[in-house]
Amino acid sequence: MGIRKNARDLTSAEKAAFVAAVKGLKAQTTGRNYDWFVTTHIQFFAAVGGIRYAHQSPSFLPWHRQYLIEFEKALQAIDPAVDLPYWDWTTDRTTTGTPFTADLMGGNGSGGNGPVTTGPFAGATNWRITVSPSSSTSLRRAMGNRALPTSAQVDSVLGVAAYDAAPWNTSASGGMRNRLEGWQTPNLHNSVHVWVGGHMGQQDSPNDPVFWLHHCNIDRLWSRWQTRWGFDSGHYLPAAGTSGVVDLNETMQPWPGVTPATVLDHRATYTYA
Ligand SMILES: [Cu+2]
Structure with missing residues (x-):
């Protein structure tokens, strides 16, 4: 079982292993490679077949939970020791501290909305953006x-x-859910995407590897809510019979057999340090 740690608590070796696995997944040219995950997020950004799976709906949390599990599995196929770290933006609040350091995510873009110039993902040679509605590479x-x-x-x-x-x-x-997703005050998840800006403010936000650290923290906050209120199926809504959204026992595309109910209790798969 994996233990997902705060990014600020990773050792130098753990940071290097995480970066290497992310880059290894990006270098793969077939299958569930890094760009498959970017494409899938774009595909499910809005409703598919009239159902809102990933955003602006109750299944925002379980859909991204499964999405993170699939991404973590893909990294672990490269390095079994790697777990997703999380970025707790309530304590790491600067543009130069964790996780925006040269040994993890790298720093800010240059100028207004410019290219990242430091760290492992700086420039199109180190990290080439290939799946994006914007033209930036x-x-x-x-x-x-x-x-x-x-x-x-x-x-x-x-x-x-x-x-x-x-x-x-x-x-x-x-x-x-809507407060944590961010369409309702205090707008938690959405405002962090906007705070990072650049690719993180777009449909192809997973092109920025900090996406995974941010969403890992969102999943952790949901887990904290579940610890307080319950991991059981009584703590997901709607239960049944609601059009346009994913009910408790309805399949979440694109994962056959995966429903909100099947991912509610994550504690046998991973826990948070
Ligand atoms: Cu997000």
């Missing part, structure tokens, strides 16, 4: 353009007892 960031969410805001979201609420979209105001 270099990773771009425009960090620090707003405030990151605070731990008090996180606590306020984790205190909401209801998982989600009708109308199960960006205007749902009665549940935890």
Whole structure:
């Protein structure tokens, strides 16, 4: 079973192994390589067949949980010792600290929304963007353009007892999910994408490897909410009979046999340090 650590607690060797596995996946030319994950995120950015799987819906959390499990599995096929690290942006809040250091994610873009110039993903030779609606072949960031969410805001979201609420979209105001996804104050997940900017502000945000550290933290926050309120199927909504979104026991494309119910309790697969 894997243990997902805070990025600030990784050793130098663990950081190097994570970067090497990410680059190894990027170098693969067939199968579930890095660009397959980018393509899949773009494909499921909006509704598919009238169903919102990945965003603006209750299954935002379970869909990305499975997405992270699949990505972590792909990294572990390269290096079995690698686990996803998480970026806790309530404590690491600068553009030069964890995880934006030269030995992990590298730093800011140059100028307004320019190419990243430091670290393992700087420039199109080290890290070439090939699947993107924008024309840039270099990773771009425009960090620090707003405030990151605070731990008090996180606590306020984790205190909401209801998982989600009708109308199960960006205007749902009665549940935890929409506050954590970020269409409802305090806008946790969305505002961190915007804070990093560049590719992280686009549909192809997984082109920036910090996507995985950010979403690992979002999954950790959901897990903290589950620890408080329950990992059982009574703590996912809607249960059944809701059109346009994924009910508790409905399959989440593109993973056959995977439903919100099957991923609710992750503790046999991985835990958070
Ligand atoms: Cu995201």
